[in-house]
Amino acid sequence: MKVNKAEIVISAVSPKQYPQDRLSEIALAGRSNVGKSSFINRLIHRKNLARTSSKPGKTQTLNFYRINEKFYFVDVPGYGYAKVSKKEREKWGKMMEEYFALRDTLKLATLIIDIRHKPTDDDVMMYEFLKHYQLPVLVVATKLDKIPKNKKSAHLEQVIQTLDLDPEDTVIPFSSETGEGKEDVWHYLEQYL
Template sequence: MIVKQVSFELGAVRPSQWPRDGLPEFAFIGRSNVGKSSLLNRLLQRKSIARVSQHPGKTQQINFYRINDAFRFADLPGYGYATVSKLQRAAFQRWIKGYIELREPLARVLHLVDIRHEPSKEDVQYHQLLQEVGCPMLVIATKQDKISKSAIQPSIQRIASCLQTGVTIVPVSATNAQNIDSVWSVLDADILSFSSDASD
């Protein structure tokens, strides 16, 4: 994918604010500090289009990015920040579920986990939620450059076992662009499929 144009479109805090033109959309979700902003910047070939929040876990909005006037990335707030109360976490999970269930142009959810660690309890909970909703998914194992090559496959197997998933898991590095093309291959296919379905 050649990213010719990208712009931050808006930060939405309620469904009535979501863009309504029907462009295919890819949502990114993951634990705070999993490297979501870094991955978005690498995919979009920009240095700082997606910025790290100064208050992790506090941002309660979806940031929409319009790409090539053809599709969107939707950056969901990171979960798992220590200072967020259980009540807030439960509310956030309901909010995310509502977005996943209601968002008609949603083509795929990219669920980010840190390849260096076993998925957290919340990683597992959110993955189960996504499975229940039935939305197409891709698991992104971030920070591949932080582990040895020999540790990559065992780490992928551990993540799959913990998440109890058969979803494809792609190890990536936003630092050196490892497997970024593999992610784009999946998204490109989704965009073509979405466009084909829309024309029928």
């Protein structure tokens, strides 16, 4: 997809702030610091529209990015960051439930995981949470630039096995650093737009 326009519309913390224009949405999910915001930036060729950081916990709100006035990427706060208080974790849980359970313009969830490692228990829980809401899930195995080429298929197999990936779902290897996998991702997303 050729991206001509990308704009942040709102950083929301509650449903009444979500956009009302009924455009389709593709939401990101994934561990803190795994590369969700970098993924958005790479897909839309913007260096830092979605704010990134080398420290976990950068994204704290649901950020709605409207692309080509056609659909939204929704960047969400990550999970699995140890230094988070119980209260913050509860706030995060409520925000995720409210969005993923009730949002009827949400067409696809994109679960970003780190290709270098076996998906964590939190990753497995997040995948199950998304499937519980009967969402189609695209798993993006990012940081592909950090593993040797000859290890790629073994790592992907580990992702499929650990998440117990549903036959309707797919995993695509990707790197925000090099852009590898970008065309495959766009091709997949376009079915939902």
